[in-house]
Amino acid sequence: MQDIKLLSDEDLVEQVRSNDKELFREIIQRYQNKLLRYARFLLNHRDETVDVVQEAFIKAFVNLNSFDTGKKFSSWIYRIVHNECMNQIKRRRNHVSLEENDWVSDMEDKKEDVIEKFTKKETGEILKGAWKGCL
Numbered sequence: 001m002q003d004i005k006l007l008s009d010e011d012l013v014e015q016v017r018s019n020d021k022e023l024f025r026e027i028i029q030r031y032q033n034k035l036l037r038y039a040r041f042l043l044n045h046r047d048e049t050v051d052v053v054q055e056a057f058i059k060a061f062v063n064l065n066s067f068d069t070g071k072k073f074s075s076w077i078y079r080i081v082h083n084e085c086m087n088q089i090k091r092r093r094n095h096v097s098l099e100e101n102d103w104v105s106d107m108e109d110k111k112e113d114v115i116e117k118f119t120k121k122e123t124g125e126i127l128k129g130a131w132k133g134c135l
Contacts, residue, residue, distance in 0.1 A: 009073035017064060024061055031074070032057075035081050042085040052088050056081040 004012065004026050016023045035056065039049040059080055060067075067076055 010069045013064060013067055013073055014069055024064075027060075027073075027077075028057055031077055035077065038078065039081055039085050042082070043088060048088055048092075052084045053081060056084045059084070 004015075004023060007015065007026075009027070009030070012023060012026055016027070032053065035053045036049055039052050039056075040046065043049050043052065056077070060077055067073065
């Protein structure tokens with residue numbers, strides 16, 4: 001058996017396809033840090049970056065038979081990560097966080113305004129009743 005470190009990415013993919021799925025670990029080792037840096041650059045969020053790269057490796061493994069070994073593996077895996085990052089950015093845009101929106105604080109302010117108005121009205125009625133009792 002030849003040293004897997006000396007295999008090109010494309011040859012390694014052929015080995016994984018043909019007989020040894022465990023060799024995919026070598027692909028992960030070769031690309032993990034590079035892809036994490038790339039995804040971090042695109043997303044600027046550490047937790048999302050790790051999730052996206054993990055998902056990209058899963059997709060790459062599942063779809064390994066669709067990879068054309070006549071082309072560069074690095075371009076293919078980077079494209080998967082890029083697409084996953086774009087999908088994450090779209091999900092982020094569609095996600096509404098209660099902490100990030102001003103309308104929550106506006107609702108709190110309105111709640112305080114209603115309480116204050118009610119308190120003033122109630123106090124006014126008490127004072128009117130007391131004033132009428134004095135006359």
